[in-house]
Amino acid sequence: MPQVQFTQKGGKHAIALSYTANEINELANGGYFLEAFGRLDKMIDQTLFGLMHKRFAKADDLVSAVVDQDFSGWQAAQVLHRAGKLPKPLYEKIRTFKQVRNTVTHDIYGHYALALKQAGEIKDADDLKRKADQKAQSALQDGLQAFNEVMKELNAKT
Numbered sequence: 015m016p017q018v019q020f021t022q023k024g025g026k027h028a029i030a031l032s033y034t035a036n037e038i039n040e041l042a043n044g045g046y047f048l049e050a051f052g053r054l055d056k057m058i059d060q061t062l063f064g065l066m067h068k069r070f071a072k073a074d075d076l077v078s079a080v081v082d083q084d085f086s087g088w089q090a091a092q093v094l095h096r097a098g099k100l101p102k103p104l105y106e107k108i109r110t111f112k113q114v115r116n117t118v119t120h121d122i123y124g125h126y127a128l129a130l131k132q133a134g135e136i137k138d139a140d141d142l143k144r145k146a147d148q149k150a151q152s153a154l155q156d157g158l159q160a161f162n163e164v165m166k167e168l169n170a171k172t
Contacts, residue, residue: 047125059087061164069099107160125150
């Protein structure tokens with residue numbers, strides 16, 4: 015269960031949900047891939063927004079305004095990367111995770127779409143489930159690694 019925190023700053027109210035890597039893994043192990051990808055995606059987005067505040071501290075008011083206006087985590091990653099504030103390998107990991115998340119959440123087949131791309135290699139329904147689960151688990155682990163790397167960037171002294 016996520017940890018919930020309520021805060022108020024400058025007249026704005028916020029609700030912060032904290033998830034752990036174990037909770038993401040538990041969801042995936044239970045076959046709840048849509049929820050696992052959604053939560054991890056939100057975690058990555060929030061750390062990217064934090065990194066924008068850190069890397070563009072002199073423009074904090076601007077960053078706050080931009081983030082409050084439906085600015086996506088993917089857009090934050092692009093801005094950070096283009097400004098030389100997010101290393102290319104980490105940017106690529108985030109891009110790859112976002113692409114897989116889009117497949118899982120927007121394809122009618124959900125996480126099965128990950129395995130269906132190699133439909134000729136699938137023997138039966140059990141094989142499809144096993145391969146799709148493996149691909150989703152692998153993508154989630156890659157996403158967790160990207161999240162941890164963004165957290166290191168966020169917590170690094172600069």
